[in-house]
Amino acid sequence: MAKLDSRTLLAMSHDLVAAAFAWGFAYLLRFNFEPPPHFMDEMLRTLIWVVPLQSIIFWRFGLYRGLWRYASVTDLRRIFFAVLAAAALIPLVVWLFRINAVIPRSVLVINPALLLLVMGGSRLVYRLWKEHGLYSSLTLNVEPVLVLGAGDAALGLSKELARRRDWRLVGFLDDDVDKHGHTINGIKVLGPLDGLPQWTERLSVKQAIIAMPSASHQVRKRAIEICNQAEVKVLTVPSFDDLLSGRIAISQLRAVELEDLLGRDPVQLDTAGLHELLTGKVVLVTGAGGSIGSELCRQIIQFKPRTLVMFELSEFALYNMEQELAATLDDLEIVCLIGDVRDTARLDQVFSEYKPAIVFHAAAYKHVPLMEQHNTWQAIRNNVLGTWSVATAAQRHDVAKFVLISTDKAVNPTNVMGASKRLAEMVCQGLQQTGGTRFIMVRFGNVLGSTGSVIPKFREQIAKGGPITVTHPDVTRYFMSIPEAAQLVLQASLMGKGGEIFVLDMGDPVKIIDLANDLVRLSGLSKDDIRIEFVGLRLGEKLYEELLADNEHTLPTPHIKLRIAQAREVNAAWLGNLLIWFNTDATQDDVEVKHALTQWVPEYCPDFNGVKNTPSLYS
Numbered sequence: 248m249a250k251l252d253s254r255t256l257l258a259m260s261h262d263l264v265a266a267a268f269a270w271g272f273a274y275l276l277r278f279n280f281e282p283p284p285h286f287m288d289e290m291l292r293t294l295i296w297v298v299p300l301q302s303i304i305f306w307r308f309g310l311y312r313g314l315w316r317y318a319s320v321t322d323l324r325r326i327f328f329a330v331l332a333a334a335a336l337i338p339l340v341v342w343l344f345r346i347n348a349v350i351p352r353s354v355l356v357i358n359p360a361l362l363l364l365v366m367g368g369s370r371l372v373y374r375l376w377k378e379h380g381l382y383s384s385l386t387l388n389v390e391p392v393l394v395l396g397a398g399d400a401a402l403g404l405s406k407e408l409a410r411r412r413d414w415r416l417v418g419f420l421d422d423d424v425d426k427h428g429h430t431i432n433g434i435k436v437l438g439p440l441d442g443l444p445q446w447t448e449r450l451s452v453k454q455a456i457i458a459m460p461s462a463s464h465q466v467r468k469r470a471i472e473i474c475n476q477a478e479v480k481v482l483t484v485p486s487f488d489d490l491l492s493g494r495i496a497i498s499q500l501r502a503v504e505l506e507d508l509l510g511r512d513p514v515q516l517d518t519a520g521l522h523e524l525l526t527g528k529v530v531l532v533t534g535a536g537g538s539i540g541s542e543l544c545r546q547i548i549q550f551k552p553r554t555l556v557m558f559e560l561s562e563f564a565l566y567n568m569e570q571e572l573a574a575t576l577d578d579l580e581i582v583c584l585i586g587d588v589r590d591t592a593r594l595d596q597v598f599s600e601y602k603p604a605i606v607f608h609a610a611a612y613k614h615v616p617l618m619e620q621h622n623t624w625q626a627i628r629n630n631v632l633g634t635w636s637v638a639t640a641a642q643r644h645d646v647a648k649f650v651l652i653s654t655d656k657a658v659n660p661t662n663v664m665g666a667s668k669r670l671a672e673m674v675c676q677g678l679q680q681t682g683g684t685r686f687i688m689v690r691f692g693n694v695l696g697s698t699g700s701v702i703p704k705f706r707e708q709i710a711k712g713g714p715i716t717v718t719h720p721d722v723t724r725y726f727m728s729i730p731e732a733a734q735l736v737l738q739a740s741l742m743g744k745g746g747e748i749f750v751l752d753m754g755d756p757v758k759i760i761d762l763a764n765d766l767v768r769l770s771g772l773s774k775d776d777i778r779i780e781f782v783g784l785r786l787g788e789k790l791y792e793e794l795l796a797d798n799e800h801t802l803p804t805p806h807i808k809l810r811i812a813q814a815r816e817v818n819a820a821w822l823g824n825l826l827i828w829f830n831t832d833a834t835q836d837d838v839e840v841k842h843a844l845t846q847w848v849p850e851y852c853p854d855f856n857g858v859k860n861t862p863s864l865y866s
Contacts, residue, residue: 255311259302262310262366266301269361270294273354276361286351293348300340301333301362308332323367330366334359389415391452393443393479395470396459397421397436400484404458405432417450440470444477456500457483471503475768503769517806518550520741524605524648525550531603532557533588533637534610536564538694539652542733543607544568554580556601560587560610588633591640598644605740606641608634609652611668618664619786623840630667632829635674642684649684650740651675655692655725655753655792659850662788666844666851670825672748673847676814677822679746687743689736690812691751692725692792701759705766713777715763718784722760723791725753738806750801752808756791 274282274290282290305311308329310322338355341348390413394401397419408416409432418437421427426436437446446452455477457470467483474481482500530547534540535557541564544557555572559565562585569583582601586593588610611630612618618626634651641649653672656665675686693701701724708715732751739749760779767777784790801810825847835843841853 258311259306261369262305263298263302265365265369266298266362267294269358269365270297270354272361273357274351276357277351277353286349289348289350293346293350296340296346297337300336304333304336305329322370326366326370327363330359330363333362389413390454391415391417391450392454392456393417393437393446393450393452394419395421395440395443395455395457395474396462397423397426397431398459398461400460401458402431404456404484405434414454417452418446420446440473443473443479447477447479453479455479455481457481457503460484517738517741521550521737524741525552525737527551527553528604529554529556529601530605530607531597531601532607532609533559534608534652535559536561536568537609537611538729539732539736540607540609541568542729543609543736544572546730546733546737547607548572548576548579551579554582554601556582556584556597556603558584558586558588558597558610560585588637589628591636594636594640595643598640598646602644603641603646605648605650606637606646607650607652607736607740608637610637611652611671613654613664615656615662615664615788616785618667619662620837623663623837624835626663626667627670627840627844628829630664631670631674631825634671635678635826635829638675638678638684638686642678646684648740648743649675649686650736650743651686651688652736653688653690653748655690657690658792659852660848661852662786663840663844663853666848666853669848669851670844672814673817674822674825676746676748677817677819677825685743685745687740687745688748689739689751690748691727691732691735692753694727694729694732701762702766705763706770709766709770709772709777714780715767715777716780716782717759717763718782718788719790720760720781721758721790722784722788723756723758725756725792726762727751727753735808739809742804742806742809748812748814749804750810750812752810 271290271294274286278286308325310325310329334355337358338350340346341350392408392414394404394408394416398421401419401421405416405419408414416434418435419426419431420438420440420443421436422439424439427438429436443455447455455474457467457474459467459470471481471483481503483503484500525547530552532540532543532547532555535544536559540557540559544555548555557565557568559568565583565585569581572581584597586597588594588608610633612622612626638649638651651671654665654668656662657669657672658665660666660669672688672690675688678684679686705715735751739747739751743749763779764774767774770777800813802813803810828843828847844851845853
């Protein structure tokens with residue numbers, strides 16, 4: 248039922264006038280504008296009950312539920328059936344109530360046609376007026392814009408752009424030749440994407456919008472590069488996942504981000520399996536305030552666990568997550584716990600009280616240069632002893648699965664951070680037994696925008712006017728988005744049977760110098776505006792990262808983006824000897840720690856003298 252407000256009353260008044268006009272004008276047309284006097288009397292006598300009858304039908308058919316400025320085919324269809332019903336009821340009412348009136352049959356035909364024309368046409372004209380469709384082509388102070396893509400998203404975008412006063416859509420570009428020359432919402436599909444430079448010059452276009460949310464990332468990246476070559480400003484519609492979730496509308500345009508250039512195709516998740524794994528369960532995430540830990544929490548809550556336990560050492564990081572999730576969730580219990588992963592008493596308290604079914608261990612020290620000097624022993628104790636403490640607590644309290652977040656830096660490590668994560672993997676391998684807790688390790692490279700990573704640093708340097716500091720012209724890294732990494736971790740946790748090291752498909756490595764240049768360009772600047780300086784590789788850094796050690800190989804899995812690394816086995820005796828090292832209370836210096844690591848991780852190649860690794864060692 249429509250709400251009876253001023254807007255609705257105005258619409259009803261319009262339709263009452265339209266009904267009276269259509270009824271009287273039908274008589275005029277029937278008699279060629281020379282109606283006999285007695286027929287005019289009949290028209291006026293029947294008008295007093297025909298119009299109220301039609302208004303009641305219009306109300307019952309819901310003609311006043313929508314807004315005129317958004318009038319659509321659905322509204323026109325509703326008007327059509329309402330008018331049709333009124334046309335059928337008028338002679339029926341005349342017969343049932345034995346009304347003494349002679350209504351020409353032609354009037355009964357002409358009236359609904361006129362009524363449909365007036366009511367539908369007025370709504371269409373109003374919408375065109377509100378969307379500036381009647382005069383936008385004549386407006387001078389608007390900027391012409393081209394849309395790349397001619398699918399459903401482009402259609403929706405064209406409707407949104409029609410309502411704007413600052414932009415005027417002048418054409419679509421799409422590689423589908425079957426669409427060339429056709430129109431979408433009255434706008435022509437001009438040709439392929441490669442024709443953008445010619446059309447921008449011909450139509451004086453300085454702004455382009457990419458509307459291909461469901462296309463592969465290679466297609467979207469090509470579209471961005473074409474826009475850059477044409478030297479036009481570029482915006483893009485939200486991602487397909489955001490549109491599908493309903494959180495964001497087509498009209499919410501945004502600037503092109505680095506993720507769009509380095510983006511990857513969406514992860515296909517076994518949602519049914521993940522619901523079975525997580526729904527109604529207690530899930531514990533350590534390091535829940537970090538880049539990966541926080542995103543894992545965001546992904547996990549979509550599967551409706553009974554309780555999400557967020558375990559974090561940083562009070563501020565945990566507070567931020569608590570505030571974020573509390574604002575969006577009503578029926579999910581979230582528990583925020585401060586604690587150190589090396590504190591076995593605290594861990595036993597947490598595991599005893601909440602009894603998690605699955606644990607995601609994301610807590611770690613991960614900044615390579617910081618862990619390379621002055622903090623090596625703390626890196627080992629946090630990353631290795633912390634993993635052992637949480638993992639053994641999981642065993643004692645019958646946790647079904649324990650998932651360790653590892654790194655590509657654990658492969659042939661040249662730094663303490665990487666060696667510590669490889670040791671953490673080996674600890675989990677050594678704890679794996681037949682039955683009991685299943686230990687699963689997931690290894691991947693850098694994630695875009697993570698805390699302390701290179702991208703936020705580059706953005707900060709650009710904001711200050713440069714220079715951007717890059718370690719080496721040839722340094723490369725693997726990158727994936729934080730959401731993709733978290734999704735693949737969840738998928739690996741579902742597939743893992745115990746003892747596997749899952750390796751994520753990181754795609755192609757990216758040169759950091761190219762990354763810096765892309766960020767400069769996306770900031771609306773050029774190489775002449777922001778200088779790039781090479782400062783040399785930092786302590787523990789490689790020119791490139793590897794995903795598999797020399798003596799490892801991989802096995803495929805049912806998921807295209809996951810493989811299993813076949814690493815050397817670790818036995819319980821080895822693990823016992825490792826724990827002896829940790830039982831000492833003495834703090835060890837950097838050299839002692841690095842020497843000891845070479846015994847536990849034979850592939851580790853440390854830098855004992857504090858001299859930065861040279862490119863020749865890794866090229």
